[in-house]
Amino acid sequence: MSVRDFGYSVSDQRAVDLDRKMPDELERVYLQEPSLRNCIACGNCAALCSAGSFTGFQFYRLNVLVSRGLLSELAKKAEACMLCGKCQMACPRGVNIRHGIMLMAQL
Amino acid sequence: MTQQKVAIIGAGPAGLQSAISLAEMGFLVQLFEKEKQPGGHLAHWHVLFPDRQPANEVLDALMISAMNPNISLITGAEISAIEPSGRKWQLKKAETLICEVDAVLLASGFKLFDAAQKEEYGYGIYPAVVTSSELEALFMHQKPWPFNENLESPKIGLVHCVGSRDAKCGNLYCSKVCCVTAVKQAIELKKTFPAAQVYSFYMDMRMFGLGYEELYHQAQMEYRVQFIRGRLSEASPADGQRIQVKAEDTLMGRPLKLTLDMLVLMVGMTPSVVLGNGSASVELKKPMFADGFVKMPGQALDDSRLQKPGLFVAGACKGPVTLPDVVKDAKATALDICNYLTEVL
Numbered sequence: 255m256s257v258r259d260f261g262y263s264v265s266d267q268r269a270v271d272l273d274r275k276m277p278d279e280l281e282r283v284y285l286q287e288p289s290l291r292n293c294i295a296c297g298n299c300a301a302l303c304s305a306g307s308f309t310g311f312q313f314y315r316l317n318v319l320v321s322r323g324l325l326s327e328l329a330k331k332a333e334a335c336m337l338c339g340k341c342q343m344a345c346p347r348g349v350n351i352r353h354g355i356m357l358m359a360q361l
Numbered sequence: 362m363t364q365q366k367v368a369i370i371g372a373g374p375a376g377l378q379s380a381i382s383l384a385e386m387g388f389l390v391q392l393f394e395k396e397k398q399p400g401g402h403l404a405h406w407h408v409l410f411p412d413r414q415p416a417n418e419v420l421d422a423l424m425i426s427a428m429n430p431n432i433s434l435i436t437g438a439e440i441s442a443i444e445p446s447g448r449k450w451q452l453k454k455a456e457t458l459i460c461e462v463d464a465v466l467l468a469s470g471f472k473l474f475d476a477a478q479k480e481e482y483g484y485g486i487y488p489a490v491v492t493s494s495e496l497e498a499l500f501m502h503q504k505p506w507p508f509n510e511n512l513e514s515p516k517i518g519l520v521h522c523v524g525s526r527d528a529k530c531g532n533l534y535c536s537k538v539c540c541v542t543a544v545k546q547a548i549e550l551k552k553t554f555p556a557a558q559v560y561s562f563y564m565d566m567r568m569f570g571l572g573y574e575e576l577y578h579q580a581q582m583e584y585r586v587q588f589i590r591g592r593l594s595e596a597s598p599a600d601g602q603r604i605q606v607k608a609e610d611t612l613m614g615r616p617l618k619l620t621l622d623m624l625v626l627m628v629g630m631t632p633s634v635v636l637g638n639g640s641a642s643v644e645l646k647k648p649m650f651a652d653g654f655v656k657m658p659g660q661a662l663d664d665s666r667l668q669k670p671g672l673f674v675a676g677a678c679k680g681p682v683t684l685p686d687v688v689k690d691a692k693a694t695a696l697d698i699c700n701y702l703t704e705v706l
């Protein structure tokens with residue numbers, strides 16, 4: 255009989271495991287666009303994103319995936335952006351969002 | 362005319378600065394400190410936020426100004442009650458009369474939250490779990506690092522809000538200085554161990570002061586500190602002396618785990634003293650769970666006077682506050698005391 259887990263252990267499928275090494279591809283994304291580190295997850299970019307109204311695209315969530323070293327869904331998700339640049343005009347931390355998305359889309 | 366006398370309880374930054382201001386105005390000051398050394402928490406700090414000014418520089422400057430013939434510093438002296446005697450006040454230790462003065466200033470500061478109360482973080486059980494104040498001692502080489510210093514890339518986590526914003530600890534308030542202290546300490550850690558990976562677990566980043574947000578920005582860009590939004594739920598032992606931590610990564614909406622070589626708990630400020638509500642005298646009592654800081658009746662326009670004429674309060678015993686604000690409060694309170702003494706003369 256399996257032991258019932260009441261949430262006191264970390265479920266391995268869902269957990270973000272920061273003990274894993276950051277993939278080199280993502281280190282390169284940071285090297286090419288260091289301003290991605292500057293995001294404070296305020297959500298402004300997502301609130302005014304026109305693509306987001308149709309697709310649920312949220313740039314800052316993508317950026318969190320990068321910072322947690324989670325590569326797999328990045329490129330596909332990044333395709334929803336139409337590179338209009340509206341977000342970048344509003345970002346309070348001056349993140350070069352479009353360039354970031356371009357790099358993510360190429361992964 | 363005899364010189365009027367003021368007693369000050371506590372020789373941390375608030376007590377020292379008010380003593381200096383009052384002495385310069387010509388009053389006689391008796392400055393009581395319960396510890397063996399003056400300086401309060403400042404004496405145990407390495408560098409200060411946001412400019413990383415050495416703490417001893419600030420304390421030395423205060424100590425030099427306090428070498429004033431009008432100030433006598435009495436260390437190792439704990440005061441337990443303040444009692445009225447005509448228009449004067451008497452300081453007592455148990456039943457013993459210590460001195461009689463014209464006004465009393467309470468400047469007994471704050472205590473650090475006892476991290477062992479937050480059992481899920483394992484402080485006092487796992488050697489790799491230290492408090493923010495112990496980290497300052499580590500920076501000053503007063504004790505050894507709890508991990509092998511030759512590690513190529515030690516992993517270090519900082520947990521915000523330990524003992525603050527936490528009803529389970531009886532403290533609903535925010536301690537105000539620990540967010541920026543965490544950012545400062547993260548940078549200091551990266552300077553000490555340049556290849557270290559430093560993570561900060563926060564609920565909100567409260568960067569309210571000038572230069573604080575800038576420091577946060579610098580920690581992200583220059584020092585690559587990783588900020589993770591989510592309250593650490595627990596720490597447990599991993600291999601060797603390492604610690605495994607668990608949190609909800611609230612930006613991901615997923616649980617997160619991480620193994621660390623050192624976990625730093627950003628302990629909050631708690632009250633150092635509670636004023637007993639006696640009829641005439643004021644008892645200085647040890648705070649109990651959820652007692653809170655000394656509450657000032659005058660609020661916005663007058664936060665230095667208690668309801669009893671001649672009794673004043675300055676500094677962090679009124680609540681969490683930064684060092685520059687303590688110094689300003691101490692100077693302002695000295696002026697209030699001067700005005701009071703001039704009136705009663």
Ligand code: SF4
Pocket residue numbers: 292293294295296297298299300313314344345346347348349351
């Ligand atoms: S607007 Fe800028 S700082 Fe805010 S979440 Fe988007 S990228 Fe981050």
Ligand code: SF4
Pocket residue numbers: 299302303304305306313334335336337338339340341342351352
């Ligand atoms: S550049 Fe992309 S992410 Fe930014 S507002 Fe336009 S569509 Fe949205």
Ligand code: SF4
Pocket residue numbers: 521522523525526534535536537538539540541565566567627629
């Ligand atoms: S200053 Fe920051 S770490 Fe300290 S209690 Fe407030 S929110 Fe928490």
